[in-house]
Amino acid sequence: MEEYQKHTKDKLYQSVMDIIVRANHEMFEEAKEMCDALRELFADEFKENRQEGLQEGRQEGLQKGRSEINRLILKLSELGRTDDILKAAQDPAYQEQLLKELHL
Template sequence: MEIHPQDLTLTFVCSRFPRKFLRHLEEVREIKARRIEEGIYYLEGDPVPMQLLIPPRLSPENNYWMQHLRGNLKRGNEIEELMKRYEEHSHSRWYQAAMDLIIRANWENVKEEKNMCEALRELFADELRESEEKGLAAGAEKKLISQVCAKLKRKICVEEIAGALEEKIEVIHTICEVAADYAPDYDVEKIYDKLKEGENRK
């Protein structure tokens, strides 16, 4: 099905007023910003309707959901209130779409909330499961690193460590190489982070 430009609205969401961007639009495309209310501007001069939202400037009373379209929500009251309000509208696809954007932009803080409502857990079941699996995997890797470091402190060689822990010698060798930079204290967290950095570069 063909969608006409008149049926679309492009929305730009910025954390602060984008002066350079708007100047560029006006000089190059002859598109001007018209303030509708605090934090909401219509960008006029193009066949496709466009608007600009600046969430920090929006009124929480009049534009609660749009005001939360940002990536710096605070743990505690702010996120808890958001979850409470979402639970009242969780059946609505519009609210689901809005919440999806908000939560993905603030996932690190949101996933730590113990009081996450059931509707939100259902909406983000896959992400929560993935986070839990990653947490379990990280715990197992750190345990292995700790065991390797304990044996390195006792001057045990790579081959013997691999045999004792029943791990591939290549895996133990990689851990030992990185751990050498943190001898003699062998900070497990720093070694783990360094190993992850190496994996991400591959």
């Protein structure tokens, strides 16, 4: 597979691979069916792993968001802009504007 990926833009290589696949169509169909069977066999495990990955991603995103907002609050506090802290807490668009303004 790595070898194929190295040559994805090589027309000659693609042509040769196409000939190989066509010449061995039955074998590739059997392999495809086996892959489908394996996907079915491991479907529950794949689903569980996917759910775990999604949960981990959400947690990371939540932590990153909190950290970003904490940096914003600290920076605004440091600058004596307490009114902006309150306004940003109520207005997500203003919050985003401040993040850009302060390069956070």
